[in-house]
Amino acid sequence: MLSYLWGFMIIFGIIVGVFNGNIADVSNAAINSSKEAVTLCISMLGIMAMWTGMMQVAKKCGLVASFTRTLRPVIHILFPDIPKEHVVNEYIASNMIANILGLGWAATPMGLMAMREFKKLNAGSDMASCDMCTLLIINISSLQLIPVNIIAYRSQYGSENPAQILMAAIIATCISTLAGVIFATTARKLVKRNRKR
Amino acid sequence: MKFIIYVSDYIMPFIFFYIIGLGILTKTPIYDEFIKGAKDGIKVVIEILPTLIGLMVGVGILRASGALNILSGYLSPITEVFSLPSELLPVVLVKMFSSSAATGLLLDIFKEYGPDSYPGRLASIILSSTETIFYTMAVYFMAAGVKKTRYTLAGALVATIAGTIASVIITKLVF
Numbered sequence: 001m002l003s004y005l006w007g008f009m010i011i012f013g014i015i016v017g018v019f020n021g022n023i024a025d026v027s028n029a030a031i032n033s034s035k036e037a038v039t040l041c042i043s044m045l046g047i048m049a050m051w052t053g054m055m056q057v058a059k060k061c062g063l064v065a066s067f068t069r070t071l072r073p074v075i076h077i078l079f080p081d082i083p084k085e086h087v088v089n090e091y092i093a094s095n096m097i098a099n100i101l102g103l104g105w106a107a108t109p110m111g112l113m114a115m116r117e118f119k120k121l122n123a124g125s126d127m128a129s130c131d132m133c134t135l136l137i138i139n140i141s142s143l144q145l146i147p148v149n150i151i152a153y154r155s156q157y158g159s160e161n162p163a164q165i166l167m168a169a170i171i172a173t174c175i176s177t178l179a180g181v182i183f184a185t186t187a188r189k190l191v192k193r194n195r196k197r
Numbered sequence: 198m199k200f201i202i203y204v205s206d207y208i209m210p211f212i213f214f215y216i217i218g219l220g221i222l223t224k225t226p227i228y229d230e231f232i233k234g235a236k237d238g239i240k241v242v243i244e245i246l247p248t249l250i251g252l253m254v255g256v257g258i259l260r261a262s263g264a265l266n267i268l269s270g271y272l273s274p275i276t277e278v279f280s281l282p283s284e285l286l287p288v289v290l291v292k293m294f295s296s297s298a299a300t301g302l303l304l305d306i307f308k309e310y311g312p313d314s315y316p317g318r319l320a321s322i323i324l325s326s327t328e329t330i331f332y333t334m335a336v337y338f339m340a341a342g343v344k345k346t347r348y349t350l351a352g353a354l355v356a357t358i359a360g361t362i363a364s365v366i367i368t369k370l371v372f
């Protein structure tokens with residue numbers, strides 16, 4: 001899937017670039033984007049390491065476990081196939097908490113750890129399990145309650161009331177998450193029903 | 198509403214204070230644990246780097262060639278159905294690939310129409326309501342070594358479309 005998408009992006013971009021006479025821009029974009037990716041990763045290294053370090057401390061002193069207990073009923077509804085005391089519960093809980101708080105860069109490492117555990121639960125298959133699909137859909141549907149960066153940009157560009165959109169944004173986020181959750185649970189049920197046949 | 202921004206300044210320091218404070222109270226070897234966790238974090242980033250380079254080069258080429266504008270031109274009949282201003286379609290499309298690129302387009306709209314205009318508000322709300330689809334999928338599935346992603350893309354698109362339509366309706370109703 002990603003191979004096709006990625007291939008399409010490059011082939012289509014180059015063809016269009018030739019027809020538009022933008023081919024010099026295309027070469028520059030390729031070079032600059034690869035540099036940008038490295039720069040992004042370097043700045044991410046510090047932030048990620050800082051956060052995973054903090055999370056490790058939080059885990060050791062039992063904080064994550066207590067958050068996980070709070071979120072457990074929600075996680076159980078969304079991911080019914082996970083064994084009850086499995087470590088993946090903690091990763092999902094931390095991923096959700098970081099997402100809700102708007103700490104996207106903190107949510108990613110926990111999400112990736114959860115994916116690795118899901119892979120083990122899925123016997124190392126290269127096909128996504130239902131749990132993986134649900135986790136991805138929830139992450140993409142955005143759980144962030146307060147879009148701090150957008151409010152900051154708005155005030156930077158002279159909005160009279162930068163946080164005016166807040167309530168509308170919260171409602172929109174809830175609707176996108178709800179739609180994602182409904183889709184994921186329905187798809188999971190359909191998959192199970194097909195397997196039984 | 199400055200209160201919200203004020204509160205968000207406190208979120209991270211508060212989390213750190215709470216974690217470290219609890220660590221000291223429970224006599225956890227906090228520094229050693231921090232170092233251990235930080236090492237794991239670095240491993241995760243290093244593993245993401247190749248993915249990130251590949252994806253950002255793809256998006257960079259697509260953007261520089263003008264292909265994104267052509268795509269939004271073809272999709273403009275769809276935007277009319279959802280009463281989405283056509284200048285917002287590139288934002289919605291680019292957001293699926295890269296949230297930093299979408300932020301660039303958002304700032305363009307703020308400059309052009311102002312943050313308190315209809316396109317300005319709608320773009321703010323749309324960008325708040327969803328995450329980057331392809332980037333998130335690439336990073337998560339590559340970390341797990343999964344090739345067949347099944348219905349993830351469909352579900353992500355459903356959530357994104359629902360969020361976008363909801364944003365349009367709410368913006369029209371509220372403002």
